[in-house]
Amino acid sequence: MKIALFIPCLVNQMMPDVGIATLEVLEKLGHQVILPEGQTCCGQPMTNSGCFDEAKNTTLKLLNAFKHVECDAIVCPAASCLVAAKENFHKFDNSPSAQIVIDKLYELTEFLHDIAPIKQFNHPVPSKVSLQMSCHGIRMLSLATPSESMGRQFNKVEAVLSAIDALEIVYPDPRDECCGFGGTFAVDEGAVSAKMGKDKAQAHAATGAEYVVGFDPSCLLHLDGMIRRQQLPITTRHIAQILNSAL
Amino acid sequence: MTNMTSKDAILSALQNSAAKVKAMPEINIPVINEPLIPRFEQSLATVTATLIKEDGLNALNQHVAELLAQKNQVMSFVDGVQGNRENPELPHQMQDIDYSVLPGKLGVAENGAIWVELPQAHRVTAFICENLIITLSREKIVANMHQAMKQLDFSQTQFGTFISGPSKTADIEQALVVGAHGACSLRVYLID
Amino acid sequence: MSSAQTKPATHAHKAEIFCRDEQRVNWHSKALWTLREKRDRAASQVPEWETLRKLGSHIKQHSLSHLADYLTEFESNCIANGIQVHWAKDAQEHNQITHNILAKHQVKKLVKSKSMLTEECHLNPYLEQRGIEVIDTDLGERIIQLAGQAPSHIVVPAIHLKKQEVGDLFHEKIGTQAGASDPTYLTRAARAHLREQFLSADAAMTGVNMAIADQGGIIVCTNEGNADMGVNLPSLQLHSMGIDKVIPNMDSAAVLLRTLARNATGQLITTYSSCYKAPKPGGEMHVIIVDNGRSEMLKDKILAKSLKCIRCGGCLNTCPVYRRSGGHSYNYTIPGPIGIAVGAQHDETHSSAWACTLCGSCSFVCPTKVPLDKIIAHQRYLKAQAQTLPYGKRHYMPLVGKLMANKTATNCAMTVARTSLNILPHRLLKPFSGAWGQHRELPQAPKASFDTWFKHNRGQK
Numbered sequence: 001m002k003i004a005l006f007i008p009c010l011v012n013q014m015m016p017d018v019g020i021a022t023l024e025v026l027e028k029l030g031h032q033v034i035l036p037e038g039q040t041c042c043g044q045p046m047t048n049s050g051c052f053d054e055a056k057n058t059t060l061k062l063l064n065a066f067k068h069v070e071c072d073a074i075v076c077p078a079a080s081c082l083v084a085a086k087e088n089f090h091k092f093d094n095s096p097s098a099q100i101v102i103d104k105l106y107e108l109t110e111f112l113h114d115i116a117p118i119k120q121f122n123h124p125v126p127s128k129v130s131l132q133m134s135c136h137g138i139r140m141l142s143l144a145t146p147s148e149s150m151g152r153q154f155n156k157v158e159a160v161l162s163a164i165d166a167l168e169i170v171y172p173d174p175r176d177e178c179c180g181f182g183g184t185f186a187v188d189e190g191a192v193s194a195k196m197g198k199d200k201a202q203a204h205a206a207t208g209a210e211y212v213v214g215f216d217p218s219c220l221l222h223l224d225g226m227i228r229r230q231q232l233p234i235t236t237r238h239i240a241q242i243l244n245s246a247l
Numbered sequence: 248m249t250n251m252t253s254k255d256a257i258l259s260a261l262q263n264s265a266a267k268v269k270a271m272p273e274i275n276i277p278v279i280n281e282p283l284i285p286r287f288e289q290s291l292a293t294v295t296a297t298l299i300k301e302d303g304l305n306a307l308n309q310h311v312a313e314l315l316a317q318k319n320q321v322m323s324f325v326d327g328v329q330g331n332r333e334n335p336e337l338p339h340q341m342q343d344i345d346y347s348v349l350p351g352k353l354g355v356a357e358n359g360a361i362w363v364e365l366p367q368a369h370r371v372t373a374f375i376c377e378n379l380i381i382t383l384s385r386e387k388i389v390a391n392m393h394q395a396m397k398q399l400d401f402s403q404t405q406f407g408t409f410i411s412g413p414s415k416t417a418d419i420e421q422a423l424v425v426g427a428h429g430a431c432s433l434r435v436y437l438i439d
Numbered sequence: 440m441s442s443a444q445t446k447p448a449t450h451a452h453k454a455e456i457f458c459r460d461e462q463r464v465n466w467h468s469k470a471l472w473t474l475r476e477k478r479d480r481a482a483s484q485v486p487e488w489e490t491l492r493k494l495g496s497h498i499k500q501h502s503l504s505h506l507a508d509y510l511t512e513f514e515s516n517c518i519a520n521g522i523q524v525h526w527a528k529d530a531q532e533h534n535q536i537t538h539n540i541l542a543k544h545q546v547k548k549l550v551k552s553k554s555m556l557t558e559e560c561h562l563n564p565y566l567e568q569r570g571i572e573v574i575d576t577d578l579g580e581r582i583i584q585l586a587g588q589a590p591s592h593i594v595v596p597a598i599h600l601k602k603q604e605v606g607d608l609f610h611e612k613i614g615t616q617a618g619a620s621d622p623t624y625l626t627r628a629a630r631a632h633l634r635e636q637f638l639s640a641d642a643a644m645t646g647v648n649m650a651i652a653d654q655g656g657i658i659v660c661t662n663e664g665n666a667d668m669g670v671n672l673p674s675l676q677l678h679s680m681g682i683d684k685v686i687p688n689m690d691s692a693a694v695l696l697r698t699l700a701r702n703a704t705g706q707l708i709t710t711y712s713s714c715y716k717a718p719k720p721g722g723e724m725h726v727i728i729v730d731n732g733r734s735e736m737l738k739d740k741i742l743a744k745s746l747k748c749i750r751c752g753g754c755l756n757t758c759p760v761y762r763r764s765g766g767h768s769y770n771y772t773i774p775g776p777i778g779i780a781v782g783a784q785h786d787e788t789h790s791s792a793w794a795c796t797l798c799g800s801c802s803f804v805c806p807t808k809v810p811l812d813k814i815i816a817h818q819r820y821l822k823a824q825a826q827t828l829p830y831g832k833r834h835y836m837p838l839v840g841k842l843m844a845n846k847t848a849t850n851c852a853m854t855v856a857r858t859s860l861n862i863l864p865h866r867l868l869k870p871f872s873g874a875w876g877q878h879r880e881l882p883q884a885p886k887a888s889f890d891t892w893f894k895h896n897r898g899q900k
Binding site (some may be wrong): 007009011012013014015016017019020023035038039040041043045046047048049050051052053054055056057058061135136139140146147148149150151174176177178180181182183184185186187188189190191192193194195196197198199221222224225226228229 | 458483757830875879884888
C-alpha cells in the first residue's frame, strides 16, 4: 500500500525515533511510505482548552497537507493526536475533500490490526513489557475494551504484539487509569498531574517489566520524565520501536 | 398564586429545551434461565440476610416462641404467627420493638429485594424494629426487577418498599457496618 | 470560615494543597478506587449490563425531551393521590416554600435524609436562621454537619475524613469514648444519637431518586433506612426534587434501580427502595419540584445531557483527578466529573472545567451514558466564548495557535528548545520549565527533528 505518514509535532520535534521506527516498520512490511510536507499541529492543545478559533488555522494547514495526496492510508503513531485531527478536521471543514482525508486516517496499531495485519515477525524480542493503555486510544479509537466496559472484550494492541516471539506482555494495576498527562493539564494542574504520573510510573515499574510500551508518545514523554525523576528501573518505548526490532 | 406563576414559568422555559428528542425505548430484557430460589438465597447472603427455606411457618413459629421466651418484644402481621405486642396508636410507640414479623409480597432473585406493602400497619414498622423477619411465598420469587414491576400492581399502593437485607452503612472509611438506622438483621422465611 | 468573603482559590491551587500530604492522597484515592473495583465486579455479574446502560440513557433522554408533559402528568397524579405539589423556579423559592410549610406546622425540628438538591439550595442555613433545627440523618451527612463541612462526595459525603477524625468529632459532639475510632462502635453511637432525633422530629424531608409520572409517586433509595425512619414517624413529610428526576413509569424505574446501586457501591440494590404515593393517614405529603437552572441547561443540547445523571457517584470514584484532589476543590456542591458538568458555570475561578484530563473513564462508567468528557470539553468552550479562561490561557492560547500554525516559526522555536535542553544543565532550565520540571525530569531532546532526518535519509521524491 501507499502510506502517507502523519507525524504529530511532538513526535517530529521531540521523539523523532518514534517517527523513524514507524517509517521502518511500514517499509519492512512492504509499503511505500511518503511524508507529505507542511504538517502542523492538529490543534488539540487549543481545542482541549475550548479555543476553537485559535486552533482553526493550524488544523486546516495540517488538513491541507494531506488533501489531494495520493495514498491509500494516512498513518499516525499517536492515538491522541489522531483522534483530535479526526474531530477537528470534521469541525472546521465538512467538504468532500476533507472527508476523503478523514476516512484514510489510522493510528499505527489500528492500521496494523484492521487494515494490513503483520503476517510474520522475524526476530524474537525477549523482553517483558508493561502496556500503557492510553485513554484516547482505548476510549475514543476503540483500540481495546476499556476496563469500565462489560461484555465482549477485545485488545488490538495485545493482538498485534502477542505474535512476537518471546515477548511477555503485562499490565499495570490499575490497568488503564490515565497517566495524568492531559496536554496543558500537565502544567495547569501540575500537582495532580505529577501525582497521577508518579502512581502510573510506579505501577508500571511494579510489574517488573523492562519497558513501558505505548501507542501515545505524549503519555510516554510524561511517563519518561516521571520515571527518570523517580529513578525507576524501567524505560519507555513506543510500540513502533518494539515492532521494528521484531521485524 | 405565586406557585401557579412558577409552574408556568418552568413549563414555559421548557418550551425552549434543546434536549435531543428520543422515543421511549422498548424494555425487553430476557430472563436468565436459572433456578430462582438458589439465586435468591445467594443474593440474600450477599446482603447479610438469612433465608430459611424449609418448614416455613413451623420454623418461624418455633423461632418466635424462642424470642418470646427470651422476653423480646415481638410484633407480627403474619397470619398464624402471634407476637406479644399489638399495633399501637402512634408509630413512636414501636421504638422498643425487638422483632417485626411482616409478610412480603414478592421477592427478587437478582438482588434479594422483597416488596413489602402493609397498609394496615404504621409505615415505620419495617424500619423501627431492631430486627426484621419477613415471610415470602416461594411462588412469589421473580428473576429480576423488570419482572417484579410487571407482577406488582401499584394502582392501590400508598406506600411500599423493596427491602434487601438489614440496614447498613459504610460512611466511616468505607468499613461496612450492618445496622445503621433501620433493622440490624433480616431473616426471610419461605412459606408454601 | 472567614474566608467566605474572599474569592475562592482555583481547583489547581486547592488540589496542590491536598496533594501535599501524599499518604493521605494515597489513602483517599484507594478508598474510592475500591468502590470502582466493587462496581466492576457487580457490573460484570449482569450479562445485560451494557444494554441496561443504553436503556437507562434512552429512558432519561426521552424523559428530558418530554419533560413538560411528564412533570404535568406527575403533578396531576400526585394531586389525585392527595400529595401537595409545589414548583420552585430557584433555590430561594425552594427554601421559602419549605420554610412556609414548616412554619405553618410550627416545626421546630426537621430530620433530613441525603439530598444533593437541598445542599445545592443551601437549605440548612436558611432554615436554621429562621429558628428551625435541621438534623442530617445519613451517617456521612451527620458527620460533616457536626464538623461544619460540606459533603466531599455525593454518595459517601464524609469519605475525606479518617475514622480517628470521626472518633474525635463524635467524642466532642455526641459523647463517645475519647480515642475510640472503631467504625462499628461509632456507627452504633450515631444510631442511638439519631434515634432520639427521629423520635422527636416534627417533620421529615428527603430528596427524590426518581419521580414516577404515571403513578404520582416518588422513589427514595437509602442503605441506612434513615429516609424511611425519618419520613414515617412525624405526620408531615416533604420531598424536594429537581425537574430532571421525573421518569415515565415503574418499568423505567426497574432499569435504573438495577444500575444505580451496582454502579455506586457495587451493591445489588440499595437496602431500601421506597415508593411514597400518598400521605400517611392523617398526615401531609409535599413534593417541591425545583428548576434552579436546569431548564437553562436544557437550552444547550450538550449540557442537557448532564441531566440524565442519576447521582450514583460512579464518575467520582473512577476519576483519577477527583481521587487525588478531593471533593472540596471543585468550587461547587457537587464535585468530580458530574460536578464540573453541572457546576462549572457556578465556579467563579472558572478553573474546575480544567480539573480533568479528558480521559473519558467517567463516560464509560456512567449508568446512563452521560458523555461527561464531552460536556466538560464543552464547558471549556463556553468559558472561552465568555472570555473567562483560567490559568492565563486567554493570553497564551492565541500565541500558541499562531505559532503552531506557522511551520517555520515552530521549527525555529523547537530547535532553540531542543538545543537548550541539550547544552544547558537541566538545573538551570528547571526554574523556566514551570510545573513540568518541578515534578518531572525534562525531556531528553534529540538533535534533530524527524523532518530533518527524513530529508537526509529518504530524500524528497
